[in-house]
Amino acid sequence: MLQVNDINVYYGPIHAIKGLSFEVRPGEIVALIGANGAGKSTVLKTISGLIRPKTGSIVFDGRDITKTEAHKIVQAGLAHVPEGRRIFLQMTVMENLEMGAFTQKSVSEEDLEAVFTRFPRLKERRRQIAGTLSGGEQQMLAMGRALMSRPKLMMLDEPSMGLAPLLVAQIFEIIAELNKSGTTILLVEQNAGMALEVAHRAYVLETGRITLSGTGAELAESDEIKKAYLGG
Amino acid sequence: GKTEPGTTATPSADTGANATAPAAGGTIKIGLLGCYTGEYAQYGLAVQNGALMYIDKVNAAGGINGKQIEPIIYDDKGDPTEAVTAFNRMLDDGVTALLGSVLSGATMAVVPEAYAANLPMITASATAAGVTYNEDEDLVYTNMFRTCFIDPFQGEKMAQYAKDILGARTAAAITETGNDYAVGLKEAFVAKCAELGIEVVADEGYSKGDKDFKSQLTNINAKGADVIFCPNYYEDDALIVTQARQLGITATFMGGDGWAKVSEYAKAEDLEGSVYCSAYAPGSTPEIKQFETDYAAKYNGEVPGMFAALGYDAAIVLLDAIKAAESKGLETGSDEYKAAVIDGMKNTSSVGITSAYSYDEFNNPIKSAVIIKLEGGKEVFSQMF
């Protein structure tokens, strides 16, 4: 479904991603874990076309999207829930969800209902200006918005950040559920424990390189991982 | 002060009219300063064209005393600050005399410096009284001359005209408030009206760039004035007249010399009967007709207006004075020479195309105003007044 081949990404002089390759197969949940500043968000931004790799190629759904513009990538069925949520702060909750359905012909009531059943809080607050939502509410909105585009592959950048434990659990349940209903998922997480639990496979990123990979369970058992990312 | 011809006369022998030896005696540099770019450029360029036309004519005829006139042209955008720097640059370039600047503000910024250097200076269009006279120190800038009227003169003339010829009892005025020229004329007009017993029922203003004057005109209309004095530049005046007629105002419009060319900007029926005073009556004399033909030939068919004519006259007055200085055998550009040029202008007997020139004690030209009337869309010479 997604193939990243030997990409190099720079921020000016900073070499953020160094010859990175990995793949996501249809129907999988793949987790990308790593410390602060390892380059996880950069990888996602490169895939969704917000930044361009200097070299290398990215193939999505059999199409080379290395040079495709970001909005066309979304239209092809790839949704990206960015770090820090990036919802439209001046719009209402409802308008944000409508924006999520921009690639669709019209806003489908079904999709909307589906989002509201997953996040009842959003239904309650549908007329509130998104900027005044609490942090967690904003995270829900960001996910809800991405769901509105009916993606084939959904990339989530730290979806559990700032969420209450109950919600974190919920979010991971939703991720698993989404995956079951056919959405492929690429997940970036600090919360390595939870991420490895839901993920079929995972990659560990350190300063722009993949240092480890394996199934979620394998990695969760690895001593290195335990020490560095699981706090014990 | 007067300067006697120097005892150390220049070695140059050809003090006579040795017209066929160009470049033999070098050049005489004359500065041309004015707003050649920016929003007032059309006036500056008209003056420049007029002046250059005469300068070229003189040069073509062999120059003065065998010397070609070299115009040094600098733009001041109508900005006093730029005028001062540009003027100083001209001094560096060694100009002998200055024709400029175009707007009163820029000219007044330059005059004190030119006066300090005793540089002969003449303007074709700076109409403010302060251009030649420093009222704070009761000082006449003896180096400074002009070919245009001064603001108060025109304002008073038109008030008098309203009274004597039009028999007006009430008057209104509408002026651009930031424009020293318009305000100067208006103030003189209002003062003279008071003296003559004409009641000024409305004194409206607008700001630069305004194109809609209907609110002010509605006011004037409500007060019902016999004449409306509108002493701005022609583009605004044309709009004012047009809008006034749309509102059903029938009063006679009167203007100052800024009206020249107004007929190109408003419909004939709207302008019909309006009068303005000017220094220039198109097509009124053979000389002017000749000037118009020559001008059109030189500047691809353009019709000259008052600014071009006064620029031409200013060049005449200045070059005549330079001729006189040359004929005294002074060294071109020397202090005595400059003093002689100033002297020449002060005692000028030059005849320009718009008038013959002589100067009063404030170095303002003594000439009578031309009243132009708009008839059938044409600017027609009506009378001297």
Place this chain on the structure above:
Amino acid sequence: MPRRDPHETLIPERDKDKTPAIECIGLGIDFGGLTAVDDFNFTLGRTEIAGLIGPNGAGKTTVFNLLTKVYQPTRGRMLLEGRDTKNMTTAQANRAGIARTFQNIRLFKELTVLDNVLIGLHNEIHVNLAQAILRLPSYWRCERVARERAMDLLSIFDMTGVADKKAGSLPYGAQRRLEIVRALATNPTLLLLDEPAAGMNPSETSELMENIRKIRDMFQISILLIEHDMNLVMGICEGIAVLNYGRIIAKGTPEEIKSDPDVIEAYLGKKGH
């Protein structure tokens, strides 16, 4: 375990005889029709580390905004070391002893790390404009002292090495730490931390826990923190208040809170921690 009354005051033994760092009485605020915080009664001991937890949107950050006077309360009173804070501005509240960090980091991004801390020290540097412009000896002295103090503070988090870096160029975790240092620089008696561990991985989080304790011990101040990381909250807080829909639903020690059915229902989830 018997449940406590959510309005009960609960402060550590050692702070009992001292004026509480802060005392809130019936604090509440509405935004239009929405009651974000209501009937908030809370007392914090002079050297206590306490936690404020609750579901997203419960009103935790809003409480911080009330305490720091970013919002003025619709109802209720708030005593800072016994002083009423009515009509205070944010800056005055800070000078009265409250410092905070922000949920969405608000550093002076274009300035250096050191400058960020020096700005925190603003009111600790007593140099007037004339002295500064004339560069009188007092200026040099104060600047030097301030710099030394800033470096000392940075050294708590091992950040002296990045003192000259632009704050905005630091990794996320380091930015969070810098915010804490900057808050400490204002010499507070009460430090409010809004999700200090957000975006940190577990090993970074445990380091942070150490540091929070260290800060309390070093400066003898009280700390109130909002956090969703239960390891951190349960690990270092002496008292915890749980907020839901703007109201305190439970108060108690970590042990009490962990097993409180209401809290499990509203916040922790069945699996518990």
Place this chain on the structure above:
Amino acid sequence: MIKQARDIPTPVKYLINLALFIIFLVVVNSMIASKTISGYYTKVIMLIGINIILAVSLNLATGYLGQLPLGHAGFMAVGAYSSAIFMKAASALPMFIALPLGLMIGGTVAGIFGFIIGIPALRLRGDYLAIITLGFGEIIRVILLNIDSVLGFNLTYGAASLKNIPKTTTFLGTFICVFIVCYVIHTMMKSRHGRAILSIRENEIAAESCGIKTTYYKTMAFVMSAFFAGVAGSLYAGYLGILNPSNFGFMKSIEILVMVVLGGMGSMIGSVISATVLTALPELLRAFADYRMVAYSLLLIAVMIFKPSGLMGTYDFSLSRLLGKGLSRLPARNASPARKGDDR
């Protein structure tokens, strides 16, 4: 420790800067006196000095405080008119008293206007502040234009221009002012007061939370900015000898803003350089005659496209730092260079 010894001690740095400045003053001044520098160049240099003060003072409000006032010309106008009126009335006073007094009056009156305008304007943010200051600037201009005719004063002479102002501005006077203004702003910015101003630009809420009286510092920076604009106006009045309200319109404010942004927001040396370049540029472009202003605008666009953060970015330059670096490099290469910001 070896490095410590090689660092130039701070007082010495100040002396070096002062000495360099005095040398500049003396050399240029004697060149002007001996006409090595012609009257034209002298005029341009003086204008550059006045524009430097304007740009540097606006940079205080724009680059450092982070606001966008579009009425700077208004403050300049107020300063110019008040000092001109004073100078015309004070012809009896000896020059060494009248001149500084005139500058102070110009600055103070502008500062008072800055205060009156700043109090309401600073409550607004971003572009609303821009428009409200623009409005105030225009109101000042309209008042200067009409006040005489309404109240019957003979103060500003409205559209007829305030003429015959004593031409007291000299190269020396201008550049002493330039030095003082730059020095005051520089030293202030390197103190807690300056940092407070910067913190407001960076994040106002965080600044408040750090105990900084943001309203006070915003007003202070704004008033100071207005004060220096008033000083520049005073110098301008004494330079030109004639004032007309229309020369202090909105476009003048824009001109100053262009200098600040082109130089690099928050960079004093940037403001100095770009004020110099932009004052000299129209003169250098005289050769283009009619195409002069077209060329000017194209250059402006080109610079912004190719160097969007301005000529100098936010870089601030220090002669003594440069000297210090040079020195420290000389004998021992392994000595680490002086830390940035050590020159305070």
Place this chain on the structure above:
Amino acid sequence: MSTVISQIFNGLQSGSVYALVALGYSMVYGIIMLLNFAHGDIIMVGAYVAWIMIAKAGLPPAVGVVAAVVGCTLLGITIEKVAYAPLRKSPRLSLLITAIGISFFLENLAQLVMGAGAKSMPEIVSGPGLSFAGANISFVAMVTIVVAVISMVLLTILVQRTKMGKAMRAVSEDMDSARLMGISVNRTISFTFALGSALAGIGAVLYSCAYPQASPTMGSMLGLKAFVAAVLGGIGSIPGAMIGGFAIGLLEAFVSAVGLSVWKEGAVFAILILVLLIKPTGIMGRVITEKV
């Protein structure tokens, strides 16, 4: 009474031109937070295009009108592509200075090519005036008001009802997020400029009907007034721009009507300041809530 009605129509007429121009300002501001100082000059170019077509080439007025609108639209898109697009990630003030540069450039170029003086515009529309309660209302005034109102209604429908309108809002808030929604940012911005400039084109035509002159600097004052109108109404808001435009037009008329025409500019700005002090984001401006 008739004077009052006359003044109201005077205000409405100039106000409707301000409103059209203010809309262009507001839309461009709304999307890239740029005070597009060149906007007024686009109108100037539009007026010259109309003049060239009608007066110089002798084509029928309708052709001139279409040419002006098309010309302005193309010019707006070109300016955006050439001068603003490269600065998309730069500080906002740099963009502002570029816009000022473009404004200088257009004015000076027009002066160079067309001459500094005004060109007299031939009549584009003509018809009988209307006498209404004793007040004369010219045909041009009626056309201006009607066309302006129709354009604004169409624009509002376009922005509120279409996807492009949604895309514009999204882009204005967060370009990267908008991209992630599948919105082409470049196309949306170009579209906004095209729309704003087309309105400027219509404004140019109406302006030339009412004040039949074209001059290089005609756009600068008009632009400034329209900008003020946009801010007064609440910049970024479409109904705000309309309200602001009419408000400024009526205000100017009334200030003049009570005999304060000399102070008109000052009075307009004073009222603007008052409004902003009472409602700091303009009449229709939404308060931007910054959550702490």
